[in-house]
Amino acid sequence: FKQKTAYEIPKRDWSSDVCSSDLLTMKKGKKPQNTSNKPPTKPNSELKLVLMIIATALIGYGLSVLNNFCLDDFIVIGKNKFTQQGLAGIKDILANDTFAGMTEGNIMVLAGGRYRPLSLVTFAIEHQFYGDNAFMMHLINVLLYAGIGILLFRLLVHVQMSNKIAAIISILFMALPAHSEPVINVKGRDDLLCFFFFLMAALQLFRYVKSQKQSHLIYSVLFYFLSLMSKESAVTFVAVFPLMLFCFSKSGIKKIISTTAVYVAPALLFLLFRYLATAGNNPTVSNDVLNQPFVNADTAGRYATVFYTWLLYFKILIYPVHLSYDYNFNQIAITGFSNVLVWISIFIHINILISGIYFIRRKPFIAFGLLFYLITFSVYSNLFFDIGAPFADRFILIPSAGLCIALVVAIADVINSITDENQKRIYNNIAIGSLVIVVAVFSARNISRCTDWKDNNTLFLADVDDAPNSAKVQLNAGLACLNKVESAQEAEKEQLYSSAKKYFENGIKIYPDFPDGYLNIGVIYNWKGDYENAELWWKKAYKLKPDNSSVHQYFKVLATYYYQQGMQSGAQQNFRQSISQFQHALQYDSLNADILYNTGGAYFSINQTDSAAYYFGKTLKVNPAYQQAQQGLAALQARR
Numbered sequence: 001f002k003q004k005t006a007y008e009i010p011k012r013d014w015s016s017d018v019c020s021s022d023l024l025t026m027k028k029g030k031k032p033q034n035t036s037n038k039p040p041t042k043p044n045s046e047l048k049l050v051l052m053i054i055a056t057a058l059i060g061y062g063l064s065v066l067n068n069f070c071l072d073d074f075i076v077i078g079k080n081k082f083t084q085q086g087l088a089g090i091k092d093i094l095a096n097d098t099f100a101g102m103t104e105g106n107i108m109v110l111a112g113g114r115y116r117p118l119s120l121v122t123f124a125i126e127h128q129f130y131g132d133n134a135f136m137m138h139l140i141n142v143l144l145y146a147g148i149g150i151l152l153f154r155l156l157v158h159v160q161m162s163n164k165i166a167a168i169i170s171i172l173f174m175a176l177p178a179h180s181e182p183v184i185n186v187k188g189r190d191d192l193l194c195f196f197f198f199l200m201a202a203l204q205l206f207r208y209v210k211s212q213k214q215s216h217l218i219y220s221v222l223f224y225f226l227s228l229m230s231k232e233s234a235v236t237f238v239a240v241f242p243l244m245l246f247c248f249s250k251s252g253i254k255k256i257i258s259t260t261a262v263y264v265a266p267a268l269l270f271l272l273f274r275y276l277a278t279a280g281n282n283p284t285v286s287n288d289v290l291n292q293p294f295v296n297a298d299t300a301g302r303y304a305t306v307f308y309t310w311l312l313y314f315k316i317l318i319y320p321v322h323l324s325y326d327y328n329f330n331q332i333a334i335t336g337f338s339n340v341l342v343w344i345s346i347f348i349h350i351n352i353l354i355s356g357i358y359f360i361r362r363k364p365f366i367a368f369g370l371l372f373y374l375i376t377f378s379v380y381s382n383l384f385f386d387i388g389a390p391f392a393d394r395f396i397l398i399p400s401a402g403l404c405i406a407l408v409v410a411i412a413d414v415i416n417s418i419t420d421e422n423q424k425r426i427y428n429n430i431a432i433g434s435l436v437i438v439v440a441v442f443s444a445r446n447i448s449r450c451t452d453w454k455d456n457n458t459l460f461l462a463d464v465d466d467a468p469n470s471a472k473v474q475l476n477a478g479l480a481c482l483n484k485v486e487s488a489q490e491a492e493k494e495q496l497y498s499s500a501k502k503y504f505e506n507g508i509k510i511y512p513d514f515p516d517g518y519l520n521i522g523v524i525y526n527w528k529g530d531y532e533n534a535e536l537w538w539k540k541a542y543k544l545k546p547d548n549s550s551v552h553q554y555f556k557v558l559a560t561y562y563y564q565q566g567m568q569s570g571a572q573q574n575f576r577q578s579i580s581q582f583q584h585a586l587q588y589d590s591l592n593a594d595i596l597y598n599t600g601g602a603y604f605s606i607n608q609t610d611s612a613a614y615y616f617g618k619t620l621k622v623n624p625a626y627q628q629a630q631q632g633l634a635a636l637q638a639r640r
Contacts, residue, residue: 056171056174057142061446064453082120083101089101096277115274141189142183144196160248172435178393180393184453193227197226204219228270301334310348310349311342317400317403326467329470368406415428474510478504516550519550522554566580593619
């Protein structure tokens with residue numbers, strides 16, 4: 001578990017090559033001896049480490065290639081009109097908000113809009129050549145993730161970390177179950193591409209520093225622009241590039257600033273593209289608590305909750321048991337500064353900042369890891385602006401790389417500080433053994449998450465126990481039960497109805513103003529033929545949100561039911577009852593020509609000619625070509 005200590009030696013010329021065997025035995029403060037006559041590190045040794053990194057990714061997430069599309073995949077693939085056009089849709093993908101392809105009129109689905117075109121471009125290309133093939137798209141995600149592990153390893157080795165330590169960091173990073181969402185969910189490719197191209201840019205930057213060839217810097221800038229086009233969070237890398245040179249090169253401050261200033265240009269260009277793509281958005285973002293998690297919190301509650309969520313990220317990294325696709329209202333409840341966990345979180349993050357600054361020259365790898373975490377996490381922190389979600393597993397993907405670097409290097413430093421060789425060997429073996437156990441346990445968890453994410457129904461029912469206080473999770477679990485009803489045996493259907501109703505009721509208890517819960521309980525009663533109770537629940541939803549399109553669709557279902565009841569009553573010559581039922585139907589579908597005409601016909605049958613004429617007339621206003629209504633009016637004229 002030894003590592004190179006190049007970061008502790010005096011500054012050296014980047015053009016000189018130091019082989020790993022010297023760095024393993026180098027004493028602090030001593031320059032490496034000339035190693036030009038020594039054999040280089042065996043390529044097979046490095047290849048084995050790379051294969052271990054790849055294996056960790058494939059073992060953990062290889063099973064995901066058997067999954068279907070899930071959750072938000074439909075936003076960027078199946079129901080995205082631009083992606084579905086294949087190559088022809090790329091120009092529209094580049095010119096519009098990321099979610100514009102699934103809306104009419106470029107509606108802004110999320111506050112501030114989203115501009116992440118590169119992942120959608122890849123989906124459009126894939127659609128062009130092999131359609132919406134879930135297997136291939138999942139496979140690409142897994143391979144991208146493995147590629148990130150390899151690039152992270154190569155970058156760390158390039159800045160003179162020992163191969164073994166770099167491999168351990170990469171393997172640990174690959175194994176983290178908190179990464180399961182962006183890897184398994186095809187839509188998560190935006191996060192993967194963002195980190196992948198940043199690592200490519202960083203490698204090219206250090207090649208430029210070593211060789212001073214402008215081509216490497218140009219490639220680095222281009223790769224960084226691709227990272228930006230993958231996800232907006234890449235803007236934080238503008239601060240990471242100079243930090244890397246400060247920690248790992250001999251360059252002075254002026255040289256670092258002049259070298260890394262070139263990254264401002266692609267960042268500004270991206271922001272211009274983003275503005276042009278989202279400026280015409282129709283701002284119809286909902287302000288309810290499901291889309292704006294802090295809308296009901298006061299200032300103190302908002303910031304206390306934000307600090308508390310930062311601590312939860314450490315929890316899912318260390319103890320990834322209760323992972324969920326959603327942590328919205330009210331899984332993470334608004335808290336206050338009286339909560340001791342809030343202060344623990346603040347204490348931890350202040351210490352991370354202080355330690356990062358303190359160790360920046362003493363322990364550059366540790367310092368870089370800590371500051372990399374803070375910089376890249378800042379955009380997801382909700383501290384500076386509301387990102388529309390209080391917490392999500394995918395937000396920790398990139399920042400966790402910094403924590404892995406700091407943790408592994410710190411442990412290696414502690415072990416290397418032990419002077420007794422026997423003790424050092426014992427602790428080294430303990431550390432390696434612990435790593436093997438952690439990676440094995442984490443990989444098993446990743447495999448289980450692959451099965452959880454098989455499809456929407458499986459995911460919704462798998463996560464309901466891990467996020468029991470999320471109204472959305474409860475609702476989706478109920479929907480999963482309803483989705484299973486059609487293929488279920490008759491004996492199973494009642495149990496599915498019961499389970500679905502329980503989940504919907506749970507969602508309503510959590511968020512009483514959630515109209516979807518009421519709507520879907522109405523659906524259950526509708527499917528069971530209990531239209532009176534269905535009407536009761538749909539009316540509750542209507543009171544909460546009168547403009548809900550689903551409510552009006554269900555009201556037409558009620559109109560059809562009461563219309564059919566009226567027709568049956570009319571067939572039995574019970575015209576007064578049929579009139580009552582027709583009028584009930586018209587409450588929900590007032591412009592239905594058939595209902596209007598038959599209401600008039602029922603009045604005609606009981607000789608209420610004025611009412612009959614009124615409804616025949618309304619029928620013709622809705623449909624002037626309705627012949628029976630014309631004939632009805634003619635019959636009324638003949639009677640008179």
